[in-house]
Amino acid sequence: MNRKYSIIIPTYNSLRFIKPCVESVLAQELDSFDLHIVDSGSTDATLQWIEGLNDSRIHIYTTASRLGIEANWGRIKDIQRNEFMTILGHDDVLDANYLSVMDALIQKHPQASLYQAHFRFINENSEVTGSCKPMDEVQYAPEYMGVNMAGTFDSMATGYMMRSADYDRLGGIPFFPDLIFSDLVLWYQLTAISYKATALAECFSYRNHQSVSRVSIKSIDALEQFVQYIATAIQQDAALRAEVNRHGLRYLHWLCKGLSHRLLRVPYAERNRLNVKTFVEKCRNYARLWQPDIDYNPYKDKSVRLAAIIDSNVVLRKLFYNIRKMYNKPFN
Structure with missing residues (x-):
């Protein structure tokens, strides 16, 4: 079966980090995908650089003025997407085999409602700082929330694959203020539809930035x-x-x-x-x-x-x- 994927990158003024991110997407071994850049009115050279790639797989959605993070992510459900979708942080990096690993995982677990893979952490200089905590191949929603609360699981906003229809049926990402806790609840809700399947392969990098001490x-x-x-x-x-x-x-x-x-x-x-x-x-x-x-x-x-x-x-x-x-x- 020739599954098609949509990779979605919400962004704003991200030129430094979005370059390796987009390049990692375009270098996927499995070429059955399109890339959606959901831009919140960037004022740096982000869009010019992406447009300069002149790649037909890239679709850009921007705004005349900056949107809040909730409004920008809220536009994702209005985009025409393929059967499966993943949301990628604009500073994260996929390995070349990420889509291949996801495709094999979906084939192995066709009844799952959420898919994930193991990953590594990198810093602002793209240096590897560690690997995520081990995950079980099959996980149900209550356990998923439990291990998050126990701190024995690393849940980030990147690396999850889901069906676009399920994402739409849930109404997209929940609108918590500044989307804090939103991804955790979304992954829980998607897992609750059936179960989450996880590949043992480590096939993407999540970028950890220096901690900010302020809180709003x-x-x-x-x-x-x-x-x-x-x-x-x-x-x-x-x-x-x-x-x-x-x-x-x-x-x-x-x-x-x-x-x-x-x-x-x-x-x-x-x-x-x-x-x-x-x-x-x-x-x-x-x-x-x-x-x-x-x-x-x-x-x-x-x-x-x-x-x-x-x-x-x-x-x-x-x-x-x-x-x-x-x-x-x-x-x-």
Whole structure:
């Protein structure tokens, strides 16, 4: 069977990284694909470079002005695509055999609803920094969410293959603020249609950029939307509830701790009156939605306590702002 694929790259002002990305797509051994560039009004030379390739497999969709990430990704479902599609980060790189591996995996697991392969991490200089955690060949939706919460699985926005019809039936990617948690929920929903099949081959590279310490209020809003989504989903799926009971609080605490310290780095005037104590209390309420019988107290973690203390004291907070560049990790 001659399956056809669509590779979709949402982008904005990405000239440095999109060059190796696009080149890796055009170098695929399996030539049965088209490439869709979903551009959000780039003002650098991104589009000129792509147009200069003069490749009939490339289709460009741009806008007169910049769109938010949700609006730009939202255009994907309006593009005419082939039977199977994958969304590729504009800074990630496919191995030449990526489509061949996916094609063989689909042939082996025709009933699966989501497909993935193992991958490696690269840094901004394209140096390999490690490999993803091992994945089972077959995985069902509750387990998929469970291993994500347990931290024993590396889930990124790149490398997944799905049927375009399934993507459309789900309404495209869920619109969480800034698409935070959106890919995780999308992969979960697609896996829930049937199951996820994973190739053992390592056939693409995910680019990890240097961590940014700032957090926007949208991150907090996205977390709340994600918590509400899971709270509803566990009412409908006993197996998912079991996974959330097993791993959910640890995952929530990891988010609470990380976002507390990143929130502390945001100038108070830019937080829309949100402080660390208020956010931590939100996390306690989130835990009750997932596990009402558990008394989750984030302040048992001394680093969360310290973040709240610093944030609640004007003098300490100003002192922290003056030396914050010294604190690249949560307090221990």
